[in-house]
Amino acid sequence: KILKAYEYGAFKSHGLKPLRKLVGAFVSACHMADAKGANEDASGRLRVSGRERYVIESSTVFDKLMVTCLAKVHEELYYHLLGEGATSKEDDADMPDDDDSFDANKPLNPNKLTKSSRWTTLKSTIQSFLKAVLHLMSEAKESKLLNFVIKSLGNYVPYLSALPHIAKALLKTLTSKWSTTSDGTEEYQSVRVNAFLRIRQLALTQPFPFIELCLKSTYLAYARSAKFANAASIVSLLPQLTFMGNCVVELYTLDFASSYQHAFVYIRQLALHLRTALQKNTPETLRVVYCWQYMHCLKLWGAVLAASCGKTGDGDDEAALMRSLIYPLVEVIFGVARLVPSTRHLPLRLHCVRFLQQLAASSETFIPTTSLLLEVFDLKEISMSPKRVKKRGGDVRGVRLPVILKLPKEDTLRTTEQLDACLSEVFLLLNREVDLYKFSAGSPEFCVRICQRLRKFAKQTKNGKYRAYAKGCIEVCDKNSKSAVLARTKLQEAPKDIKRLEVLRPNNSPSMGERYDMAIAKERRLETATQPEISKAAKAKAMKEKSLKKKEREVKEATNVKKQTKKGKTKAELNKKDLKNVEALEEEDEVQEGIDWSDSEDESVDD
Numbered sequence: 001k002i003l004k005a006y007e008y009g010a011f012k013s014h015g016l017k018p019l020r021k022l023v024g025a026f027v028s029a030c031h032m033a034d035a036k037g038a039n040e041d042a043s044g045r046l047r048v049s050g051r052e053r054y055v056i057e058s059s060t061v062f063d064k065l066m067v068t069c070l071a072k073v074h075e076e077l078y079y080h081l082l083g084e085g086a087t088s089k090e091d092d093a094d095m096p097d098d099d100d101s102f103d104a105n106k107p108l109n110p111n112k113l114t115k116s117s118r119w120t121t122l123k124s125t126i127q128s129f130l131k132a133v134l135h136l137m138s139e140a141k142e143s144k145l146l147n148f149v150i151k152s153l154g155n156y157v158p159y160l161s162a163l164p165h166i167a168k169a170l171l172k173t174l175t176s177k178w179s180t181t182s183d184g185t186e187e188y189q190s191v192r193v194n195a196f197l198r199i200r201q202l203a204l205t206q207p208f209p210f211i212e213l214c215l216k217s218t219y220l221a222y223a224r225s226a227k228f229a230n231a232a233s234i235v236s237l238l239p240q241l242t243f244m245g246n247c248v249v250e251l252y253t254l255d256f257a258s259s260y261q262h263a264f265v266y267i268r269q270l271a272l273h274l275r276t277a278l279q280k281n282t283p284e285t286l287r288v289v290y291c292w293q294y295m296h297c298l299k300l301w302g303a304v305l306a307a308s309c310g311k312t313g314d315g316d317d318e319a320a321l322m323r324s325l326i327y328p329l330v331e332v333i334f335g336v337a338r339l340v341p342s343t344r345h346l347p348l349r350l351h352c353v354r355f356l357q358q359l360a361a362s363s364e365t366f367i368p369t370t371s372l373l374l375e376v377f378d379l380k381e382i383s384m385s386p387k388r389v390k391k392r393g394g395d396v397r398g399v400r401l402p403v404i405l406k407l408p409k410e411d412t413l414r415t416t417e418q419l420d421a422c423l424s425e426v427f428l429l430l431n432r433e434v435d436l437y438k439f440s441a442g443s444p445e446f447c448v449r450i451c452q453r454l455r456k457f458a459k460q461t462k463n464g465k466y467r468a469y470a471k472g473c474i475e476v477c478d479k480n481s482k483s484a485v486l487a488r489t490k491l492q493e494a495p496k497d498i499k500r501l502e503v504l505r506p507n508n509s510p511s512m513g514e515r516y517d518m519a520i521a522k523e524r525r526l527e528t529a530t531q532p533e534i535s536k537a538a539k540a541k542a543m544k545e546k547s548l549k550k551k552e553r554e555v556k557e558a559t560n561v562k563k564q565t566k567k568g569k570t571k572a573e574l575n576k577k578d579l580k581n582v583e584a585l586e587e588e589d590e591v592q593e594g595i596d597w598s599d600s601e602d603e604s605v606d607d
Helices: 002-012 016-030 059-081 110-114 119-139 143-155 157-162 164-178 186-205 210-226 234-252 256-280 283-289 292-309 317-323 326-337 346-363 370-378 416-436 443-460 464-488 512-530 536-566
Strands: none
Touching: 002 016, 002 059, 016 059, 016 119, 059 119, 059 143, 059 157, 110 157, 119 143, 119 157, 119 164, 143 157, 143 164, 143 186, 157 164, 157 186, 164 186, 164 210, 186 210, 186 234, 210 234, 210 256, 210 292, 234 256, 234 292, 256 283, 256 292, 256 317, 256 326, 292 317, 292 326, 292 346, 326 346, 346 370, 346 416, 346 512, 370 416, 370 443, 416 443, 416 464, 416 512, 443 464
16 A cells, blocks of 8 residues: 555656655665665665665565566656756756657766756655665576666666766676676576666766776676686687677777777787787796687677778778777787797687688788698698597597687697698688688789699698698689689779779679678588587486586575674575575686786786
8 A cells, every 4th residue: 555655646646755755665675685774885785774664575565666666767757857847947948848859778968957956856866766776786686687677777877977976886787797607597698688788878878988988897897707718618608708799899889989099908908918928938928818818809809890890981080090900900910820839729820810811801901811821731740640549438529629729738630630620620711711802903823822832732631631622722713813814904003003902893792891701601500500419318417407506506605695694794584586695796706817907008018
């Protein structure tokens, strides 16, 4: 009855007093897990002892209160601050009436809020409401509850333009939810998606320079998550890191002027780490560069610059500014590829070739990688007969190059599985390289060195499959060379006057970037088609292991809660259908290897 009375007074009669009481009940509901009479602590929890506390014993009332406040309070805020109930302190001519143009995804001038006569009355109520929502997000465990809360926040984000401190706290909480890698379930994936949508909304709606905070926090969160990627966990973390990388690319294409500043600093930081490794050449400095964290960051910046190059055709000078960072990033990638020219690190060099080809295709720039690929045929292991190694553990999938950075120390590139995987990747990238520059005026001369080396390899090898790969690439080179020579005779420009890379491309042919995208899509289709099917027994076993890990995590959380209660930090028990447990979201980083992603570049590099 009390809740219905508050709802009627707040939403029907548009009363401020019932609205404040309703928000007070919502705050009490969000702090049900706190100790009674708790004051505000260092983590930002509300000081609820000074306000009237509400005791909510029914789970039905709790759920209805949550849904009602999160779904309808924003309507009253609009009514009292921007709608019919708003009155301006200044003349109406200074505050044009644009109620119909209000959009939650567009910036809202903070002066429109602060100049409203009811802003001083509602400011404390809005702050209490939003801080309670942040506390609820930090304490919530269930994915459904988190999804509902984060989705509902979309209606309140524009009002944060007048509350920058709460906007920063919200960004920090959303970033932690978005970058969490401990929970890999499909249900929590929707939480990550909704958290990123709110981060993007904050970047678009909050006054400058808040977007720079979004760019910095998301990239650093991505870099820290990549620190946990190693040979054992990369398979499970790769989908999550790919999703996070796509999100960062999306944010860095919103404002190229701000993105350029951050991209310049972080690419330079990668270059400084590489310089330290070249100068000192110690195992510690080499380990900083030759790790998954560094490689994922190179991959991310390659994707960011590739996405920026796709928007330079509209006459955008800021996007062209991002294009200027391609040269330093290419130099860094080449330096990483040639840092340790050993056979064991051949997969890492092939990763670098992929990054360079992506940049070349997106920017339509000549970035040759044939030297890195043809050097593989000079390795002594290529000309040796492979060893026969017994199958270990019944693994028939062979070597998976996308998820490794170096080959095993024992029998490096001496087994049939390793040779097949590496040479197949080399020929795949060689054919892609030839396809990228087939419409260049210098394509015939570019193919000369490739054909010479492949003919020599075809004579030396005794494997019929590798010989067929080499002959197939030679045929493609000869075909492209003949067509390029024919097309060059029709050009009216002199060789010194040609400025376009694909000057020989017909009008109806796909561009360099389009051909690259089609090649990547074809490769993914073939990869999914050749993957072995997982049996029902294996799926059931995997599900069982996930459930066991979840139970173990819940038991650990329960023991942690018991330890806290012994120290005097008592917690009120919640209804099982509501918030189940309370856990600390901030955990200490136990991984020592990787890059120190600090704000200062001098701290991470020893000159």
